[in-house]
Amino acid sequence: GFNLKGRSLLTLEDYSPEEIKYLLSIAKNAKEESRAGVMHQRFLGKTIALIFEKRSTRTRCAFETAFGEEGGHPVFLSTQDIQLGAKESIEDTARVLGRMFNAIEFRGFKQETVEALAKYSGIPVYNGLTDLYHPTQVLADLLTIQEEFGTLKGVKIAYVGDGRNNMANSLIIGCAKMGLDFTIVAPKKLWPEEKLVTIAKEYCKTSQGLITLTEDPKEGVKDAQVIYTDVWASMGEEDKMKQRMKFLSPYQVNQELMKSTGRKDTIFLHCLPAVKEKEVTTEVMEGYQSRVWDQAENRKHTIKAIMLATI
Numbered sequence: 001g002f003n004l005k006g007r008s009l010l011t012l013e014d015y016s017p018e019e020i021k022y023l024l025s026i027a028k029n030a031k032e033e034s035r036a037g038v039m040h041q042r043f044l045g046k047t048i049a050l051i052f053e054k055r056s057t058r059t060r061c062a063f064e065t066a067f068g069e070e071g072g073h074p075v076f077l078s079t080q081d082i083q084l085g086a087k088e089s090i091e092d093t094a095r096v097l098g099r100m101f102n103a104i105e106f107r108g109f110k111q112e113t114v115e116a117l118a119k120y121s122g123i124p125v126y127n128g129l130t131d132l133y134h135p136t137q138v139l140a141d142l143l144t145i146q147e148e149f150g151t152l153k154g155v156k157i158a159y160v161g162d163g164r165n166n167m168a169n170s171l172i173i174g175c176a177k178m179g180l181d182f183t184i185v186a187p188k189k190l191w192p193e194e195k196l197v198t199i200a201k202e203y204c205k206t207s208q209g210l211i212t213l214t215e216d217p218k219e220g221v222k223d224a225q226v227i228y229t230d231v232w233a234s235m236g237e238e239d240k241m242k243q244r245m246k247f248l249s250p251y252q253v254n255q256e257l258m259k260s261t262g263r264k265d266t267i268f269l270h271c272l273p274a275v276k277e278k279e280v281t282t283e284v285m286e287g288y289q290s291r292v293w294d295q296a297e298n299r300k301h302t303i304k305a306i307m308l309a310t311i
């Protein structure tokens, strides 16, 4: 077995492939139990602080419902409510929360903030999205892929669009660790940082994963079992949308691109929220290949898994 008690999840880099596999197996169980109506009280008497500097539907609801249905008490704190960063330093806030709560979730701008919370609180801290990473999303993505294809190893996934955002950054690490065949399909200026690609390729040496970068949408999605996309402008960079639309429009995931894989079993994934008719057409979102609602549901089961394993 694995003992992950006390561990934080700030980036998937902190977890070994075996540990990720273990988390996915806990999530699978949690999902089956939830479907069967099996109830536990595994967080009875426990509390978690959910800090949000940015908006959220899925992440907040996944943490609140997963923690609450196990008998725990989640406390939602927007930055309108607490002193964090404004009237009190992150370090001091972290030390106070560490005395009162059993865990912290943080969604916001800087990766350094979530790292400081972990360093100074002394309790498990989960990254619920920063400008740099979105690790809990990738756990849900991997579970969804595993459910569909029965395996992760060798599954060919093409991530199309903004290849430099938190999703691309986390997917490249997660897929490399778990041995997927991962292609970034994006204009060169939106390719991931070279440093990250080097790290991912290093993981591939032991996982037999594959990392490819291409500018060509048709070529990039060829043979893909999964086509994944995300918004063209992430939270905090709304001012970039106009410019992004110019060079990302050839990368829209539409029926034609879905067909370009040359496979019948290709599925479509999106972390959501989606901007329809921009990065993806309504037809694809609503189409038979879309698994986005299963993927969204899996946020809850995988988030429950990471909390069960670490609290």
Ligand code: CP
Binding pocket: 055, 056, 057, 058, 059, 060, 129, 137, 271, 272, 273
């Ligand atoms: N995918 C995701 O993180 O969604 P929210 O922004 O709604 O939490």
Ligand code: NVA
Binding pocket: 129, 165, 166, 167, 230, 231, 233, 234, 235, 271, 272, 273
């Ligand atoms: N890249 C998106 C993901 C939202 C879940 C953003 O940061 O806005």
